[in-house]
Amino acid sequence: MTGYTGKIDLSTTSNHGTWSVNEGNGALSPLPDNSDDGQASYQFDLSDAGVATFAFSNTHADLLSIRGTDSSEGVVASGGAVEFLENILRLSPNDLLGDDLIAGRAHQYDVSLIKRDDSGECGVATDYEGTHLLDVWLDRTSNDPGGAGPEVRGENTLQEAGNESGSGSVEVEFTGGQADLFIKPVDVGEYTVRLLDASSGYARDLAGAAIPIPSTSTGSPWTARPFALAVNAPGNPGATDANGGVFRAAGESFRLEVAGVLYDAADDSDGDGQAEPGANVWDNARAVSFGQEGESTVLKSTLLAPAYGEADAFFPGAEPIADYSGGIGGRDDYRFDEVGIISVSGSIADGSYLGASIARTERMTVLSPDIGRFTPSYLEVRLFDEGTLGSACSAGALAFTYLGQPFSWQETPTIRVIPRAVGSQETTNYLIGDFMKLRASGITHAWPDEDPAAEVTDGSGAFLTFRFVTEDGSIEDRSDGAPIYYRYSVADQFSHEKTAFTRVTPFDPKPVFGLESVSDLDGVGWAADPDALLGSPEAFTPATEGPVRYGRLELENVYGPETGDPLLMPFRATYWDGTRFVTNTDDSCSPWATSDITVTDPGGVMAELADLSGELEQGTAAPLELVPTGNRGEAILEWDVPVWLQDDWNQDDTLVNPRATATFGVYRGNDRIIYWREVPAN
Incomplete structure (x- = not known):
């Protein structure tokens, strides 16, 4: 039909797609075709000689067929099925923490519908608009502990992600092919969040039914980690200095517990996803599945006080903590073999929590509150x-x-x-x-x-x-x-x-x-x-x-005329050598003073005692000087000495002071003296 100049209508079974002329001199309407409804018309020109070729572009992942209709001639022509598979929902982090997914914290994600454009490049399908109901579920790995799924929040709905397609759905509002989605893990795990647009009809099959659009997740599978590994010492008084309460003796075993805990913004003032120094994370809610994924925890201590003390004294238990219940595990064989106050931190034994990076895993480590005080045993x-x-x-x-x-x-x-x-x-x-x-x-x-x-x-x-x-x-x-x-x-x-x-x-x-x-x-x-x-x-x-030495002070009895020169009374310190008393020639210490001597004159004043004092020299000193007064008779001298110079002079079982007698007016040749005998004093 080289002379054909009729008009044909072009359409698709999915009502998606746009048309353009590759070869032909006729008129395409609309021109350009931006309607994305799969429909256009072409008015043949005589110069086409009845032949024109068209380019069809479709951004929808449709299974469709193409139809050409000449209504004036009543002619309809249809092609075979054509399948477009380039549409997918891409889920990627759009959060300050990037892909560091933390249990207990809501993370922002970007959901975009990706299509292949006319040049073969992939980009956002900006024509994907409005609120769409998306199925949401989890694709768990074999390492996942099987805890509660994360909360997924869309425009007006909150859904806990289940374990299979169709278990839940969430409304998501798209603008220009993109939408925000908030995912909050309520427990730890390793999984991929799956989305499916099963109902919008953005892509259709030959019968015009909606073709489901699946999702892909950047960085999947995801690890939802604990916010922190909290450490607790039951019974710990939490001393902060040397005057605080006593916890344990050095070297005495004690229990330490570790819990994987959920996020609390109060512990993360700078929002970096890591508990700030000094935060008490033990009172946070638990990630109850922590420990059920097969991870174990090792502990180490940091010496807080005394400053510059011996820090390497913590015994970290015979084995890592590997037995957990409700997110908490512990052992009873820890000890600190020193005095002071410590803090203890936990870390994942293999350095990587459920495959998360070392950097992410290290963010879980936080110092415990002060543990102590430890004293000597x-x-x-x-x-x-x-x-x-x-x-x-x-x-x-x-x-x-x-x-x-x-x-x-x-x-x-x-x-x-x-x-x-x-x-x-x-x-x-x-x-x-x-x-x-x-x-x-x-x-x-x-x-x-x-x-x-x-x-x-x-x-x-x-x-x-x-x-x-x-x-x-x-x-x-x-x-x-x-x-x-x-x-x-x-x-x-x-x-x-x-x-x-x-x-x-x-x-x-x-x-x-x-x-x-x-x-x-x-x-x-x-x-x-x-x-x-x-x-x-x-x-x-x-x-x-x-x-x-058993010692005493001895005085000698003396006699002489009642007039003339003073009578001299010797005295000395002696000690018992086991046989007799001997002069203590080692005594050059004992003080003496005549003021300690009492003179008794029964018949009147016989003599005057010179006021003298000093120290013994090799057990003796100069004799006492008794100045006669011209009276005849006896004067009795008693020296008041300390007990160590007293003796039992009379063998009456009593220690007394030494005594001696000075006799005046008696001398050799006196006619009244028939017999004279000198006897020891006392």
Whole structure:
């Protein structure tokens, strides 16, 4: 029909598509064809010789056929089925956190209908408009724990994504082929969110029915991770400094729990998807399926206090935490072998949570609130220096002390206190700042009440009684980290009780000293060093500077004329050597003063005593000077001396002061004296 000049109508069964002329000189209407309704008309020109070719373009994924109709001639021609498969719904993140999907947080996604354009390139189908009802469901991986599906929010609907197509739908409003969709995981998981446009009819088949448009998801499958791995220590008082409550002893086992928790905006002020430092995420809602995906958690500690203390003392349990229920797991075999306050954080054992990147997985790690305080398990008490008992007099050739005379330390005993953990490791953090809780008042003594070095002479076999007047000791000044040393007080005073039954041979004292208890401000108790070489702090005998001697002060009786030069009365200090009293030539210490002497003159004033004083020199001093007054008779002198210079002069079991008699007006050759005999004083 080379002379055909008729008009034909072009159409499609899907009513989609546009037309253009490839070869032909006739007129196409509309021109250009932008209607996308699949319809156009062509008026042949005589020069076409009855032949024209057309280009058909369709952005819809239709299964259609093409029809040509010449209505004036009543001729209809149809082609075979033509299938267009280039339409798909693309789901991609449009959120500040990108693809970091966090359980408990609503994330914004972009849904776009993608088509292939006339040039063969893919782009957004801008003609996809209005509100469309899209099916939504999950395509879970084999690693997914099977928890609740995420909430998917469209224009006016909220839908929990089910596990199969047709289980739920959501209305989505498109403008220019694009729409916003909000997906909020309510639990952890690994899945792909699927969408399906099954009803809009944007693509149609030969019968004109809507062809479903499936979806693809950028970065699928997606991992919905916990916001954080929260760590909790049951029973923890949460001490923040050295004055806070006590949690455990160093080395003592305790329980730690880990929970995968949901997002809480209050813990993420900068919106970066990571809990901010100091946030208490333990009170967040749980991601109840955490741990059911097969992941396990390892814990590590960070030392918060004391500053610069020993931090590497945390035992992270024999195995990772792998047994979870309701999103929480725990173990009872954690311990911290030091003193102080720590924080504990959890991390995924294999470094990647459900295939998420290392960076995403590390964002789940957050420090726990303060855990502590940890104290020593016990204080090991070690005798560092047994000390030396001093002597009351050390001015002579040999230092000594009279029985009954007070004496003190030449060198005070020193005790070292070592804080230790349950496993006996030294807890060096205890030596820093206010974490050192030991005070001198927390150390009590077992003072000796007898000295086994000598027995009383009454035949009972009892040891000499040992007396003490003591003061609190002191802890040596120290810098942080330095050992703890406790010293007995230099003000301590000791003596042996002197009685008429303690006239004993000189002896080196051997009283047994010791500690009764050691406890710090936290009530941490003590234990003696089990491997002590020097001796036990519970019972030790100090060294001695010199012996203890039973001594007395002796006065000699004197006689002479009632006029003339003064009478001279010798005196000296003596001690019992086991056989007799001998001059104590080592005594160059004892003070003396005539003001301590009482003179009794039964027959009137016989003499005047010169006012003299001094110290003994090798046990003696210049004699007392008694100036006669011209009267005849006796003067009795009694020297008031301390108990250690008294004696049982009359063997009446009583210690008394020394006494002597000065006789005036009696001299050799006096006719009234028939017999003269000198006898010892007293």
